[in-house]
Amino acid sequence: MSLNLLAPSMLSANFGRLDEYVEMVNTGEADIFHLDIMDGVFVPNISYGFPVVEAIAAKARKPLDAHLMIIDPDRYVSRFRDMGVEYLSVHYEACTHLHRSLQNIRNLGMKAGVALNPHTNVLLVEDILEECDFVLVMSVNPGFGGQKFIKRAVEKISVLKDMIIRRNTGTLIEVDGGVTSANAEMLRQAGADILVAGSAVFAAEDPLKAMKLIKGM
Secondary structure (H helix, E strand, C coil): CCCCEEEEEHHHCCHHHHHHHHHHHHHCCCCCEEEEEEECCCCCCECCCHHHHHHHHHHCCCCEEEEEECCCHHHHHHHHHHCCCCEEEEEHHHCCCHHHHHHHHHHCCCEEEEEECCCCCHHHHHHHHHHCCEEEEECCCCCCCCCCCCCHHHHHHHHHHHHHHHHCCCCEEEEECCCCCCCHHHHHHHCCCEEEECHHHHCCCCHHHHHHHHCCC
């Protein structure tokens, strides 16, 4: 059975009202803060850096989940740990020595995740599944918020869920990109445990209500 965790993506929040939005996630029906870290090289966009992560961490009362969309992520793993990040994912496409990267994250006391671009076959994680606390399936091309959901992700989630059950690894499945209240239940039924939602939460007229709707409440 899948979990039903919601991770609002702070990339979609109004940074001019950051304290207000952090408190909204603290008090609303969310479980995790999702932090998108982009370098302008691995993806064609640059997001916020360490000062913003530190500002969120200082006020967050729920776990921090950092998604590193950057080249050579190993350079920064310990720094994210020092800022209080509990879940850290690196991209399959960015890591030459993926076992080593995941083991390093775990050795530093964090949950280790592998993120997969939409074009990356989910079967490629089978050999490192035992090293993964979670797999992040991208259902849009990483780099920008507000993109249209790629439906092929649903089948990928189902295949991954079957693999996890067969291997008995207990790995969680996180989904990021185009998640809304309209497709959230379908994603959970396919096997998703953690749903990342950005504009569906922060661009909603009532973000607190939006979080409840995504969680099926």
